[in-house]
Amino acid sequence: MKKKILFMVTSAGIIGPKKRRTGSLLTELAHPYEAFKEKGYDIDIYSVKGGEAPIDMVELEDPINQAFLKGDGPTKMKNTESVEGLSIDGYDAVFVPGGLGPVVDMTDNPPVQRILGEMYENGKVVSAVCHGPVSLGNVKLKDGSYLVRGKNVTGFSIAEENGYAKDDVSFELEDLLKERGANYTAIAPWQPYSITDGRLVTGQNPASAQGVAERVIAILES
Template structure:
């Protein structure tokens, strides 16, 4: 049976007091998408509100980014279903790409949190990269514990945010994860770093998106059919 991956993406096109343009970072969409597609997985893209989902930092000198925009990836981003209409049945994993958008509409979003809790508690793989782990920070499981509590996780670091979007975000992702019990770690700014803790996979920054996808694939393939 073919594996099936859900990309859950932001609908936020701006963030912060100066309405900084944002969305899902293209690299964090395109590289995992290509990795999952190459593996033969089916991929659906749902967004918070449905409709066209915004994309940020369109860097076309990257051939994988260009391929995503000229292939079915862009088509899917232009016409997403809302997570309000989502059933997790049939999916093997969920992936949340970053960009600043998730900070705006996924941090305190009950449907987002319920979907991620349901994925995790159903034995499925939960993954996110860069700012995407904001979606994980407030997820509470049925036993009342935070999903990230006691887990080894990473995400966009305070050091990276200092020179990127500190004035645009209302909190530090690193702090959110730590305050809810995560064993947070990071490497030097902008270097690839991804962690798998059981069925929870996180990546630090855009350079880590490929590594997150590879770890998700490794978990799914090790589980067999």
């Protein structure tokens, strides 16, 4: 039976006092999408608000990004349904791409938290990359504990943020994960780094998106 992947993406196109344009970072969207597509998985894209979900168009010369832009991905991003009321039935894994958008509308979003918690507690794979793990920081399980507590996780580091969007974000993702009891680790800025802890997969930065997808596939195919 075909595996089915849920992409949960941001609806936020603007962040910070300078109104910086953002969205889901193209690389973090395209690389996992194309990896899952190559495996023959079904992929649904839902956004926080529904409607057109913004894409932060970076690295346009990248061949995988180009493949995504020439495929069905952009059409799906323009016609998303909202995560409000979304049922996890039938999904094998959930993936949250980064970009700065999730910091705006996925850090403390009840429907997003519900879906991530339900996916995890129902034996599904939960994954996120770069700023995407902000969606995990405040997720609580049925016993009241934070999903990331005691888990090995990564995400966009303070060292990376200092050279990227320090003035645009109101908190550091690294600090949030540590405050929630996660065992947070990172490597040198902008280098590929992803972690699997059971059914939880996280990646540090854009270069880690492919690795996250490969780790999710490895779990699903095992």
